[in-house]
Amino acid sequence: MTDNNKLSQVSITFFGAGSMAEAILRGLVEVKLTEPSKITVVNRQNAERLRGLSEAYGVVPAIEDNQKLDALKNADVILLGMKPKDAASAIASLRPLLRPEQLIISVIAGLSIATMHQLLDRPQPVVRTMPNTSSTIGLGATGISFSETVSETQRALSLAIFDAVGMSVVVDEPLIEAVNGVSGSGPAYIYFMMEAMIDAGVQLGLSREAATALTAQTVRGAGEMVKLTGEDPSELRRKVTSPNGTTFAALELMRQFGFQEGMNKAILRCAERAREMGEAIRAEASASEPRQ
Ligand SMILES: NC(=O)C1=CN([C@@H]2O[C@H](COP(=O)(O)OP(=O)(O)OC[C@H]3O[C@@H](n4cnc5c(N)ncnc54)[C@H](OP(=O)(O)O)[C@@H]3O)[C@@H](O)[C@H]2O)C=CC1
Ligand SMILES: O=C(O)[C@@H]1CCC=N1
Numbered sequence: 001m002t003d004n005n006k007l008s009q010v011s012i013t014f015f016g017a018g019s020m021a022e023a024i025l026r027g028l029v030e031v032k033l034t035e036p037s038k039i040t041v042v043n044r045q046n047a048e049r050l051r052g053l054s055e056a057y058g059v060v061p062a063i064e065d066n067q068k069l070d071a072l073k074n075a076d077v078i079l080l081g082m083k084p085k086d087a088a089s090a091i092a093s094l095r096p097l098l099r100p101e102q103l104i105i106s107v108i109a110g111l112s113i114a115t116m117h118q119l120l121d122r123p124q125p126v127v128r129t130m131p132n133t134s135s136t137i138g139l140g141a142t143g144i145s146f147s148e149t150v151s152e153t154q155r156a157l158s159l160a161i162f163d164a165v166g167m168s169v170v171v172d173e174p175l176i177e178a179v180n181g182v183s184g185s186g187p188a189y190i191y192f193m194m195e196a197m198i199d200a201g202v203q204l205g206l207s208r209e210a211a212t213a214l215t216a217q218t219v220r221g222a223g224e225m226v227k228l229t230g231e232d233p234s235e236l237r238r239k240v241t242s243p244n245g246t247t248f249a250a251l252e253l254m255r256q257f258g259f260q261e262g263m264n265k266a267i268l269r270c271a272e273r274a275r276e277m278g279e280a281i282r283a284e285a286s287a288s289e290p291r292q
Helices: 019-030 047-057 065-074 084-092 113-120 133-137 152-164 173-184 186-203 208-229 233-240 246-256 259-287
Strands: 012-015 039-042 060-062 077-080 103-106 126-130 140-146 166-170
Touching: 012 019, 012 065, 019 039, 019 047, 019 133, 019 140, 019 152, 039 047, 039 065, 047 060, 060 065, 077 084, 084 113, 084 259, 103 113, 103 152, 113 126, 113 259, 126 152, 126 173, 133 140, 140 152, 140 173, 152 166, 173 186, 173 259, 186 208, 208 233, 246 259
Parallel strands: 012 039, 012 077, 039 060, 077 103, 103 126, 140 166
Antiparallel strands: 126 140
């Protein structure tokens, strides 16, 4: 690991280069905090995908086996971006390659620091994160927690990576599943709501284009109002809701349909599902542990 935390001087290998990896690397390249030539992308088999990322962002594709090994051995930071089901075998494959000071950053839902240490068979510096896809446009929201072996420099570097693509909050590791429930999966809830808003607008006679534009601006404006005014969302809601007016009538129906309760239960279930997925990876790691 380099002594200074300037992102531009750090080499990052994305081990697993799918949607979430693209969101982060695109953000890093577009805010110009990392040279594309310092970013390498590795997949299991999809070389076309790597060539596409290289063409779009100028990052380096590692396609041949020796290129993959070099990319993993030489990186200052390895960002794990595969699906949870592929994580155990992929991380175990790193075991013979890593130098003790290489920093591992994971975005994998449910995967704990303890399981990563178990799979690597050593207390490698590990950062467990839960970002979201809005990192693509520099508006990501990421929860971050660190293993005890992460140095101050590596902490600063990790925060710089996620702050470059949005904002981040450091949380104790057991709260990463809560972050998953709120903001990791959060964009999907908002898109789901937006789909319903757009469909209703079309049903009422708006063109799909107009309904989409009005909905997107409404969501954007509401988010910015919470951020910029610092007011509680419930207070902002009250300001929209005239007594016995149109919003009042709409919210009354939403309450009847259990909107808030449904949202609450969905988020708790999301966090629970992250824990289940983490447990499945831990069980796989234990089952494949080398016998002494
Ligand atoms: N999408 C989201 O909104 C968020 C996702 N996450 C987490 O990000 C992770 C990735 O999700 P997402 O980007 O949606 O997934 P994708 O399916 O888009 O990408 C996964 C990538 O991992 C690669 N891969 C799989 N196995 C290996 C391996 N053994 N070695 C190297 N590369 C491998 C795949 O390559 P190939 O095609 O060649 O197999 C693929 O490019 C997940 O763990 C998820 O929990 C976290 C926050 C938000
Ligand atoms: O759905 C998933 O499992 C991943 C984790 C957070 C967002 N997408």
